[in-house]
Amino acid sequence: AQSVSQHNHHVILSEAASLELGCNYSYGGTVNLFWYVQYPGQHLQLLLKYFSGDPLVKGIKGFEAEFIKSKFSFNLRKPSVQWSDTAEYFCALNLGKLIFGQGTELSVKP
């Protein structure tokens, strides 16, 4: 069955540290991938998406993600996190319906 896995359930970083959140999917065909963010008390927002072309995708707020087809991965990165990045992050795969990973809670210490 198609699935999305986020292996980091809770990540704690200090401000200015670099961030990488893992996302792996299981599907053999063409994929459309998304990262969503949910700030405390807010609704989910789109961070970035991969459809085709350049596998390095840039999103809002300095986030980027790299699609590596051979590894079935779409990891999210940010060179230097801020306290305001504290949120829950979800990776998702679009197969006509969106399949979400379990989510990764990011806590950034000021």
Place this chain on the structure above:
Amino acid sequence: DGGITQSPKYLFRKEGQNVTLSCEQNLNHDAMYWYRQDPGQGLRLIYYSQIVNDFQKGDIAEGYSVSREKKESFPLTVTSAQKNPTAFYLCASTHLGVSNSPLHFGNGTRLTVT
């Protein structure tokens, strides 16, 4: 402003009662979705609809029912058959035919059943 409206924000019900969660969108989106969000489990798809008067079961449809009588509305009924109904419910919508079109989410309804 266009968007998705879920109401109410908080809902309390006694065990054994059915309850209906509202979801309305004015984005002219074709597809609408209901997800359930539980800590550590991400978002799990309950039901989705790609066209009026048609809908499909998601991964955890048991104990839920939906209707899609109008394009802009996709209410979810949590029936007494749902064994663990207390959760945060999210409604979403998107355009069809554009595979990279993102989902737009409502603010959610937190249902507590006691």
